[in-house]
Amino acid sequence: MPNCEKYKDWLDDYLDGLLPEEKAEEMKQHLATCAECRLRLEHLQLIASALRELPVPPTPAELRHRVQEKLTRQPKPSFISLWHKFFTFRRLRVIGEIAALFLVLYIGWEFFYSSKSKPTLVSEVTHKPEKLQQTHLQIGEKSVSEIEDSAFGTGERRLAGEPPAVITAAPTPATCAPATAAMKEAKDLAEPTATARLKEELRFTEALNVKSESAHKPRSETIIHLKIKSQPAVSPPSRPRVMHQTTVDKELPPPNISQNIRAKAPVKSDELILEEKPMPYTAERITTSVLNTIIADLGGKIVPQAPDTLPTNSLHFELPANNLPAFLQRLDSLNYSYELLSTPVSSPEQTIQMEISW
Amino acid sequence: MTEKHISDSSDLADEQLINCFIETKDMTAFDSLMLRYQDRVFGFCYRLLGNYEDALELAQEVFLTCFRKLHMFAGRSKFSTWLYRLAVNHCKNFWQHRRRSASAHSVSLDQNVMEPGLPPLQIPAPQLNPREQIAREEILELIQQRLQLLTPEHRQVLVLRYAEELSYEEIAEILGCPVGTVKSRINRAREELQQLLKGILKK
Numbered sequence: 001m002p003n004c005e006k007y008k009d010w011l012d013d014y015l016d017g018l019l020p021e022e023k024a025e026e027m028k029q030h031l032a033t034c035a036e037c038r039l040r041l042e043h044l045q046l047i048a049s050a051l052r053e054l055p056v057p058p059t060p061a062e063l064r065h066r067v068q069e070k071l072t073r074q075p076k077p078s079f080i081s082l083w084h085k086f087f088t089f090r091r092l093r094v095i096g097e098i099a100a101l102f103l104v105l106y107i108g109w110e111f112f113y114s115s116k117s118k119p120t121l122v123s124e125v126t127h128k129p130e131k132l133q134q135t136h137l138q139i140g141e142k143s144v145s146e147i148e149d150s151a152f153g154t155g156e157r158r159l160a161g162e163p164p165a166v167i168t169a170a171p172t173p174a175t176c177a178p179a180t181a182a183m184k185e186a187k188d189l190a191e192p193t194a195t196a197r198l199k200e201e202l203r204f205t206e207a208l209n210v211k212s213e214s215a216h217k218p219r220s221e222t223i224i225h226l227k228i229k230s231q232p233a234v235s236p237p238s239r240p241r242v243m244h245q246t247t248v249d250k251e252l253p254p255p256n257i258s259q260n261i262r263a264k265a266p267v268k269s270d271e272l273i274l275e276e277k278p279m280p281y282t283a284e285r286i287t288t289s290v291l292n293t294i295i296a297d298l299g300g301k302i303v304p305q306a307p308d309t310l311p312t313n314s315l316h317f318e319l320p321a322n323n324l325p326a327f328l329q330r331l332d333s334l335n336y337s338y339e340l341l342s343t344p345v346s347s348p349e350q351t352i353q354m355e356i357s358w
Numbered sequence: 359m360t361e362k363h364i365s366d367s368s369d370l371a372d373e374q375l376i377n378c379f380i381e382t383k384d385m386t387a388f389d390s391l392m393l394r395y396q397d398r399v400f401g402f403c404y405r406l407l408g409n410y411e412d413a414l415e416l417a418q419e420v421f422l423t424c425f426r427k428l429h430m431f432a433g434r435s436k437f438s439t440w441l442y443r444l445a446v447n448h449c450k451n452f453w454q455h456r457r458r459s460a461s462a463h464s465v466s467l468d469q470n471v472m473e474p475g476l477p478p479l480q481i482p483a484p485q486l487n488p489r490e491q492i493a494r495e496e497i498l499e500l501i502q503q504r505l506q507l508l509t510p511e512h513r514q515v516l517v518l519r520y521a522e523e524l525s526y527e528e529i530a531e532i533l534g535c536p537v538g539t540v541k542s543r544i545n546r547a548r549e550e551l552q553q554l555l556k557g558i559l560k561k
Contacts, residue, residue, distance in 0.1 A: 050501035051520035
């Protein structure tokens with residue numbers, strides 16, 4: 001009977017009383033006429049009741065005892081099991097994702113930073129610690145230059161152009177003591193370490209190398225322009241004293257500016273004896289004196305200029321090419337902040353022309 | 359408060375006992391839950407496995423897992439449903455293990471169960487025992503024996519549906535499958551059992 005298939009599907013719900021009323025009525029009528037479906041229903045009922053009446057032995061008391069025993073005897077988790085428990089696959093995945101994110105951010109930052117900061121030489125050379133700049137500003141008002149003393153090296157006024165007779169009166173120790181203390185502190189903070197200076201020089205040499213490779217560019221000039229941005233201001237010492245400043249002896253790598261300029265530039269130890277030298281306090285005069293001293297020390301010479309060609313706060317001079325790093329180092333050691341406005345070109349001469357302004 | 363809870367734990371609802379256990383880790387609350395459900399769990403395990411020792415071991419595993427994972431019970435379903443689910447999951451491992459280790463004395467469904475030489479079943483020859491003459495208890499016993507020959511999936515749904523008298527929805531929740539799947543699986547299981555009982559149930 002083809003209809004039996006439909007009723008076969010209904011049997012289970014009919015037995016459970018889940019069939020809708022009309023369908024249940026229809027099912028009843030079909031069962032009254034179909035012996036096969038009746039038998040099927042009977043079997044289904046038998047199976048259901050057999051399953052319901054499946055004999056189950058009483059629950060053994062042993063079950064509870066076993067469970068309790070196992071629970072009380074549970075060993076303390078070992079380090080390895082704790083490790084496995086903590087570093088589940090899910091957690092490891094999350095940790096990995098976070099690590100990958102940081103790596104990507106780091107690489108991105110490195111790429112961005114390096115691409116942004118590499119090209120300019122000026123930004124590297126002029127970099128000074130913020131604290132240092134602040135210290136200069138603080139003490140600028142109340143003190144005068146000790147820097148001049150250190151620049152004069154042995155204490156002789158060799159190129160200052162100002163006779164000692166200009167000195168009118170020595171400041172008393174009492175008036176100068178606070179300023180001196182402040183200066184000492186500032187000097188301690190500002191004094192670049194030998195390593196830092198070495199790094200600075202190396203960076204500069206690298207930059208020079210880069211620049212010399214691209215020397216054909218129109219920006220390069222025969223005269224190196226250097227602009228002093230800020231100069232330290234210090235007070236004169238209150239009493240005669242001797243101060244030894246020793247720089248690290250080292251050999252600079254060749255600046256590689258040109259084929260002719262390959263001489264190594266050893267930086268000799270400087271011994272600066274500072275003596276009490278009360279001076280008139282003008283920044284221009286001090287800077288001129290300092291620069292004159294440094295240039296003379298490094299074997300350079302001032303190129304006299306016609307009065308109208310250069311402003312008063314600038315200086316034109318010649319310097320042996322291999323002493324350029326040493327010159328910059330001296331400026332560094334005296335806490336000058338400067339900018340290199342142009343780069344040297346390959347020059348057959350061993351001297352370079354420099355113009356410095358402040 | 360905890361002491362009070364545990365002292366008259368028989369009056370407490372499952373949820374209260376569970377919360378009490380999770381908060382205080384007090385064994386008394388867990389013991390009360392176990393007392394309440396051990397018959398049901400053991401009965402279900404026995405019907406599924408048809409063996410006392412195995413049922414004991416399975417029930418034990420169910421309660422140990424329950425102890426470890428009770429804090430994960432979200433309370434969306436009945437606690438008994440959750441326990442059934444644990445039992446079903448453990449049962450799968452049991453069957454897999456049994457299939458691997460005890461293939462020697464397993465009974466194949468292709469085998470004619472009516473043949474003599476099947477000692478555990480001890481089925482009387484149909485021609486000697488016509489259906490009309492067999493007492494109802496004997497038929498039931500035969501059905502129970504044949505039940506063990508069903509595939510685990512079919513046995514599970516039949517036990518859950520008829521022995522544990524759970525609704526289709528509850529079974530679907532325990533097995534983690536749709537209600538429609540449960541219904542069709544029950545139909546197929548019943549047909550398989552009827553096939554196994556052909557000689558006995560036929561008029």
